[in-house]
Amino acid sequence: MIRLHGYWRSTASYRVRIALNLKGVDYDQVTHDLRTGEQAADDYREIAPQGLVPALETDGGIFTQSTAIMEWLDEVFPDPPLLPADPPGRAQVRAMVALVACDIHPLNNLRVLQSLRRDLHAGDRAVNEWIARWIGEGFAALEQQVARRGDGFCFGDAPTLADCCLVPQVFGAERFDVNMAPYPRLREITARCRDLPAFADAHPARQPDADPVA
Structure with a gap:
């Protein structure tokens, strides 16, 4: 189970969507409209304490910060690699x-x-x-x-x-x-x-x- 919490126009969420697609990983999306402040809701802050998108829910835990999420994806799903070998x-x-x-x-x-x-x-x-x-x-x-x-x-x-x-x-x-x-x-x-x-x-x-x- 992989669930991406994001927002369609968030560039940080966009990065993670690209990485997920490059890896061929299936995922569900949950939207939090940044314009109306949905990301600040208490139930979402239990997932992402900063109240920011993206957040990635997985069987192995919840991850925040797009760059950390992408590096996690590269380690867990190594093909194709998104970082050089050297x-x-x-x-x-x-x-x-x-x-x-x-x-x-x-x-x-x-x-x-x-x-x-x-x-x-x-x-x-x-x-x-x-x-x-x-x-x-x-x-x-x-x-x-x-x-x-x-x-x-x-x-x-x-x-x-x-x-x-x-x-x-x-x-x-x-x-x-x-x-x-x-x-x-x-x-x-x-x-x-x-x-x-x-x-x-x-x-x-x-x-x-x-x-x-x-």
């Missing part, structure tokens, strides 16, 4: 993952944007500039890393955890109209990944809790 390669991929998951995403997730508006009275223009700034700085660095180590994907010639993180973050950038022109390698990798069923099926628009298309 220690230097694993370190490089983990650095790419951290660049997105630790340096870009936390500054642009919903609770931070809500705080900017509520606590600092930032308007839409200021919030959008904030989003573009941190995505841009992170993507500029990732573009360089990919230039050194990529061969069709972020690292090497097959998807890794770095690609699981990149594609959802590009989705977030597109959602907020961030200019992606300066990052041709990231755009090329994202397009290649989106052609793969594991990535395509994980797209937010294809999730059962997605908003209906007008």
